[in-house]
Amino acid sequence: MRDDELRRILADANPWWASAAAGTDPTAWTRANRILRDRAGYDLGYRSRILDDIARGQPDGSLTVLTGPRRAGKTVAVLDTAAHLCAHPEVDPRQVIYASCDGMAARDLRRLITLGRALTRSVDAPAPRRRIWLLDEISGITGWSSVLKAARDAGDFGDDTVVATGSRWVGNEDVHGNLFAGRAGSGTGHRVRQLLPMGFRDYVTATHPHLPLPPVTHPGELDGASAADALSALAFGVDGVDLAWQDYLTCGGFPRAVAEHQRTGAVSTAYLRDLLAWLRADVDPDAPTDSVPLLLAGIAGRMTSPINLTATAAELGYPNRDLFERRTIRLINSHAALRCRQRADDGRAVTGTQHKLYLTDPILAWLPALVSPDLPRPDFTALNEMALAVALARAIDQQDEGRWIADDTIGYARTGSGNEIDLSPVRIPSTAGPTMTTPIESKWIDSGWRAEARSIETKYGHGILATKSILDLDHPVKAVPAPMVASLLG
Incomplete structure (x- = not known):
């Protein structure tokens, strides 16, 4: 891109600069912003809190990478952050620089950083x-982390607060080495x-605000006394959370x-x-239109068991295992x-064994x-297990940063009799x-739970049997409705 194109992109994306220069309301742009206007059409009041610390504070020189699937609200969260910063009494709106990097190349990103500082020099x-x-x-730019590394090493950009978002975590992009080896700032x-x-x-x-929920609990203390007391106090609400869980x-x-x-x-x-x-764009852009639905259906139907990649590839019509595995890695x-x-x-993970594969949101299975x-x-048996697995993986990543993207969160275990424990213990801080x-x-049942608890009780002597609607806290392995388990995890 030419400099004049990048200057126009920056000016259009940061209308609060002109408002600050003119002395008018620097948050007026929120009423005209298309993305925020579109949200109003399906707004239930949900707001992600993932960037709250950045939205309410002075620049601290930190660097944050925000990742996650498309359509989950990353851009909305970033724009909400910009709006909060523009309204912050100690932040000059010209300190805030937003850019959508879709379609840019590495050289465009380098020049954008230079021009962004030049266009806001009046704030200095x-x-x-x-x-x-x-x-x-930004993750659509090949080599983006190297560009940010060079910029943080060489000039004032290294003292700035940076939030970089992306929808794909690509293994050949050395994010940790380039950005967090002494360059992450003081955040x-x-x-x-x-x-x-x-x-x-x-x-x-967002949808059932009247339903009481237990307090968020550390993943290592789900069957502890404090959690049991909290769950016991909510026994009256089991039917309500069961119906809400089915909706979810x-x-x-x-x-x-x-x-x-x-x-x-x-x-x-x-x-x-x-x-x-x-999903077509990120996983299989050149395949027939039914490729992604068939892939999702194939995974959804196999989520409760370790997946045989060779057999599954053949069953789903892939010419070889490698092609099927590449598609799952893209997912x-x-x-x-x-x-x-x-x-x-x-x-610890057992090398050379089959893994389970879960979709990360119920609508992807539907x-x-x-x-x-x-x-x-x-x-629903598979959906129940899947949703609990994702909730636990999220909780583990919250306790130990980077576990999700390192592909090192949850696990399953084999018992001596060959049975499986759906979500076995993993080490966390x-x-x-x-x-x-x-x-x-995980068991989608509402009766006869003690027989189902034998495997986990024999192997570990304690734990949680996540049921459909049974709450029984009087045994070493406690029966707890799956939605309550998910609520404990946060």
């Missing part, structure tokens, strides 16, 4: 001031953050999908096709799928049947030192 009188850069969808928040669709707790807050397992947590389901009882075909377009990189490895008793009626609908997560077995 009488003394230089740090900037807050909001660089949206205290997570350097790599995941903005995923709403978890169940946020879903309930039907529509998932993408904000627009939640709003549409809440208002009409279904997710619109238009939005389903938006999700499908995202993982796009935050649409989550790997669950077999774990040993000490929590999408094949909703856009192609001849494809199977997902089973706690305030008291390293500990293990509570083992969880």
